[in-house]
Amino acid sequence: MINRTFQLETLTCPNCAAKIETVLKKMKGVKDVEVLFSSSRAKVSFEEDTTNQDEIKKTIESLGYDVLGVK
Amino acid sequence: MVKISKGQRLIISGLVILLSFVSGYLNFNPIVRDAFMIAAAFVAGYPIALNAFRAIKYGIVGIDALVTLAVIGALIIGEYWEGAAVTFLFMLGAYLESKTLEKTRSAIKSLLDLAPNTARVIRDDKEIEIPAEEVMIDEIVIIKPGEKIPVDGTIVEGSSYVNQSAITGESIPVSKTIDDTVFSGTVIESGYIKVRADRVGEDTTFSRILQMVEEAQDKKAKTQKFLEVFSRYYTPGIIILAVLVLIITQDIELALTLLVIACPGALVISTPVSIVAGIGNGARHGVLIKGGEVIEKLGTVKVLAFDKTGTLTVGRPKVTKLKAFHGQEEELLKLTAIAEAYSEHPLARAILEEAGKSFENLPSPEDSEIIAGHGLKAKVEGRTILVGNRRLMEISNIKIAQEVEEYISQEESSGQTVVITADMDRVLGVISIADDIRDGAVELIRRLKTKGIKKIVMLTGDNERAAAAIANKLGLDAYYAELLPEGKVEMLKKLQDSYGTTAMVGDGVNDAPALASADFGIAMGGAGSDVAMETADVVLMSAELNKLSYAIGLSRATVINMKQNIYFAIAVVMVLIAGVLLKLVFLSSGMLIHELSVLLVIINAIRLLGYGEKNNDTAK
Known part of the structure; x- marks a missing residue:
C-alpha cells in the first residue's frame, strides 16, 4: 500500500473535490481517497501492483484538473 | 486544438455577446444577432460541456452537466440570449471565485513564503551556501543581520536580536545569546550568530507548524459536514422537481431554470471559506487552531481550566x-x-x-x-x-x-x-x-470573563495554600490543588459534566494527559514542545497569555462569519426557488443571483483576515 498526495490546481468549488473523490474511489486498486478542498490536494492510498501514481494522475487530469505535483 | 486560457475565453465570449447587442441595435438581420449569441454560448459553454462530458463518463452528473443541459435547452427553444448569458455568467463566476478564494487562502500561503531557502554552513573550514533542507544535524550555521535562521538550533557564538514573528506572531525582537534556542524561519535583526543545528528540514518547528496549518484548514466543521449531506440531497431533489415541473406544466423554460439553480454553491462554500480565513488569520498571529470543529467548539467554551506552573506563572521557580x-x-x-x-x-x-x-x-x-x-x-x-x-x-x-x-x-x-x-x-x-505570576495574567482573566467564559479555574499539583494565594491574586473562580496528573484528568471530567465545554490550558510539559482528555486542549508556548503541538487542539506559539483571548475572539468571529454565510446562502436558495417557481427568475438572472451569492460569501470570509484585537497591544 502506498500513500501519495497530489497537489491539484486551485479547486474552486467543494463539488469539484467531491467529484474527484468519487471517481478516484471507483478506480481499481485505490483503497482510500480524501480530496481536500481548501488546500486543493488529493490524498490517495493504493495497491502498487494494481494501479500506480501515473494512472491516478491521468484519471484526475481526464476530469479536467491539472496535477501540479506529487508527494 | 488551440489552448486559450479561461480569462481569454471569457473576454472573447463577452465581446461576441457585445457584438450581438451592437448588431441588434444597428438593426441588422436578426439572424446575425442570434448567430453571435449562439457563438458566444459555444465559446463559453465549451469548457462547461467538456467538464460535464468527462464526469458523465464516470457516471457523475454534476452541475456542469445541468448547466450544459439548460443551455442546450435554451438554444433549442430559441432563447439565444439566455443561453449565452448563462454560460458567460457561469464562467465569469468561476473565474472571480477562484481569484477571491485565493485571497481567503492567502494568509496561509504567505506563511509558506516565510520558509528559509538557503543556509550558510562551515564545511571543510570554508563557508558555503547550501539549500536550507540540506543542513545536517550538529552542523554549524552562520547567520548575519537581516537573514533568516534556516534551522532550529542552539547559539554557540555571538548574540543578536531575533524577530520571531514567523513562529510566535510577535514582531518585537527578542534578545538571544549563547545557549539560547533559535527557530527556523525567524529573522536576525542585528548581531551575528553561529548556531548548532538541532533540527533541520521538515523536523523544524516552523515546518511542523506549516504542516499542521495545512492539515487544519481541511478539517471539517460539524456544520460543514451537515451542509455537505444537505447538498447531496438538494441537487437531485431540484432535478426531480424540474422533471415534475416539466411534466405537469409543460413549461420548458421553467424546468431549465430550475436546473441552473440546482447547485447550492454559496451554501457548500459558506463554511470552508470562513474556516480557511480564520485559521490563516490565527496562524499569522501565532495561534494555531487545528480545524473547523475546534473553531466551532472554542467559541462555545464554558470553563477554562489553567495549569498553574508555566501557564499562569512564569514557570521558572x-x-x-x-x-x-x-x-x-x-x-x-x-x-x-x-x-x-x-x-x-x-x-x-x-x-x-x-x-x-x-x-x-x-x-x-x-x-x-x-x-x-x-x-x-x-x-x-x-x-x-x-x-x-x-x-x-x-x-x-x-x-x-x-x-x-x-x-x-x-x-x-x-x-x-x-x-x-x-x-x-x-x-x-x-x-x-x-514562581512569579505571568505578566498580564490578571488582565487576561478579567478579559476572559467579559467574553462569556462562565468559570475560570486552576488545576495544580502544588499545595493548597500556595494555590489559594495565587488564585486570590488572579481573581480565579476556583482552584483545585494537590492534584496528581490523573487527578487533573478526573477534575476536568467533573467540570465538563457540571458546566459544559471545558478547555484545558497548559504548557504541555507535564500536563499532556490533561490537555488530551479535556474537551479540548490549549497549549501555551507551544513552539519547541512536540508533545504540546501534537496533543493540543489549539497551540499558542508564544507564552503570552493575551494570545488566548485572541484565539477565543477569533474563533467567535469565525463562527459568526460562518453563520452569516450560511443564513445568507439559505436565504438565497429559498429566494431562488421561490423566484423560479413564481416565474420572476429566469435562466440568466438565476445564474447571476447564484454566482453573486457565492462571491458575496467569499468576500465576507475575506473580512476575517482583517480580524484583530485592538486592545491586545495596549494590554501588555
Missing part, C-alpha cells in the same frame, strides 16, 4: 528561602541538590540552580527513585534521603514536628511551594520556592 531544622542551611541545600541531580521536575531544577551558585561539581546520588506526584527517594553518601511534599513524608512514616508544620503552613500561605528534605528518621529542613 526560584528558591526563596532555606530553613534547616537539623544542621546547617548550606548542608541542607547541598544534600537536597545531590538527591535531585537527575530530576527533571521544575522544583528540582530551581534547587539545582540555587545550589549551583554555591557549589561546584556536586557528586551524583548513588541511587534515586522518583515517586510520581510526591517527590523522590535517593541514596546520598550512604544515607537514604527523601525529598518531596507532605504526602511523601506521610507514606514514608516520617513525623513532621509541630514547629516544622507551623513553618511550612506560614510559607505556603504566602504563596510559596515547599520542598521537604528528610532522612529516614526526621525532617532535616524545608526549602521554599516561588
Whole structure:
C-alpha cells in the first residue's frame, strides 16, 4: 500500500473535490481517497501492483484538473 | 486544438455577446444577432460541456452537466440570449471565485513564503551556501543581520536580536545569546550568530507548524459536514422537481431554470471559506487552531481550566528561602541538590540552580527513585534521603514536628511551594520556592470573563495554600490543588459534566494527559514542545497569555462569519426557488443571483483576515 498526495490546481468549488473523490474511489486498486478542498490536494492510498501514481494522475487530469505535483 | 486560457475565453465570449447587442441595435438581420449569441454560448459553454462530458463518463452528473443541459435547452427553444448569458455568467463566476478564494487562502500561503531557502554552513573550514533542507544535524550555521535562521538550533557564538514573528506572531525582537534556542524561519535583526543545528528540514518547528496549518484548514466543521449531506440531497431533489415541473406544466423554460439553480454553491462554500480565513488569520498571529470543529467548539467554551506552573506563572521557580531544622542551611541545600541531580521536575531544577551558585561539581546520588506526584527517594553518601511534599513524608512514616508544620503552613500561605528534605528518621529542613505570576495574567482573566467564559479555574499539583494565594491574586473562580496528573484528568471530567465545554490550558510539559482528555486542549508556548503541538487542539506559539483571548475572539468571529454565510446562502436558495417557481427568475438572472451569492460569501470570509484585537497591544 502506498500513500501519495497530489497537489491539484486551485479547486474552486467543494463539488469539484467531491467529484474527484468519487471517481478516484471507483478506480481499481485505490483503497482510500480524501480530496481536500481548501488546500486543493488529493490524498490517495493504493495497491502498487494494481494501479500506480501515473494512472491516478491521468484519471484526475481526464476530469479536467491539472496535477501540479506529487508527494 | 488551440489552448486559450479561461480569462481569454471569457473576454472573447463577452465581446461576441457585445457584438450581438451592437448588431441588434444597428438593426441588422436578426439572424446575425442570434448567430453571435449562439457563438458566444459555444465559446463559453465549451469548457462547461467538456467538464460535464468527462464526469458523465464516470457516471457523475454534476452541475456542469445541468448547466450544459439548460443551455442546450435554451438554444433549442430559441432563447439565444439566455443561453449565452448563462454560460458567460457561469464562467465569469468561476473565474472571480477562484481569484477571491485565493485571497481567503492567502494568509496561509504567505506563511509558506516565510520558509528559509538557503543556509550558510562551515564545511571543510570554508563557508558555503547550501539549500536550507540540506543542513545536517550538529552542523554549524552562520547567520548575519537581516537573514533568516534556516534551522532550529542552539547559539554557540555571538548574540543578536531575533524577530520571531514567523513562529510566535510577535514582531518585537527578542534578545538571544549563547545557549539560547533559535527557530527556523525567524529573522536576525542585528548581531551575528553561529548556531548548532538541532533540527533541520521538515523536523523544524516552523515546518511542523506549516504542516499542521495545512492539515487544519481541511478539517471539517460539524456544520460543514451537515451542509455537505444537505447538498447531496438538494441537487437531485431540484432535478426531480424540474422533471415534475416539466411534466405537469409543460413549461420548458421553467424546468431549465430550475436546473441552473440546482447547485447550492454559496451554501457548500459558506463554511470552508470562513474556516480557511480564520485559521490563516490565527496562524499569522501565532495561534494555531487545528480545524473547523475546534473553531466551532472554542467559541462555545464554558470553563477554562489553567495549569498553574508555566501557564499562569512564569514557570521558572526560584528558591526563596532555606530553613534547616537539623544542621546547617548550606548542608541542607547541598544534600537536597545531590538527591535531585537527575530530576527533571521544575522544583528540582530551581534547587539545582540555587545550589549551583554555591557549589561546584556536586557528586551524583548513588541511587534515586522518583515517586510520581510526591517527590523522590535517593541514596546520598550512604544515607537514604527523601525529598518531596507532605504526602511523601506521610507514606514514608516520617513525623513532621509541630514547629516544622507551623513553618511550612506560614510559607505556603504566602504563596510559596515547599520542598521537604528528610532522612529516614526526621525532617532535616524545608526549602521554599516561588514562581512569579505571568505578566498580564490578571488582565487576561478579567478579559476572559467579559467574553462569556462562565468559570475560570486552576488545576495544580502544588499545595493548597500556595494555590489559594495565587488564585486570590488572579481573581480565579476556583482552584483545585494537590492534584496528581490523573487527578487533573478526573477534575476536568467533573467540570465538563457540571458546566459544559471545558478547555484545558497548559504548557504541555507535564500536563499532556490533561490537555488530551479535556474537551479540548490549549497549549501555551507551544513552539519547541512536540508533545504540546501534537496533543493540543489549539497551540499558542508564544507564552503570552493575551494570545488566548485572541484565539477565543477569533474563533467567535469565525463562527459568526460562518453563520452569516450560511443564513445568507439559505436565504438565497429559498429566494431562488421561490423566484423560479413564481416565474420572476429566469435562466440568466438565476445564474447571476447564484454566482453573486457565492462571491458575496467569499468576500465576507475575506473580512476575517482583517480580524484583530485592538486592545491586545495596549494590554501588555
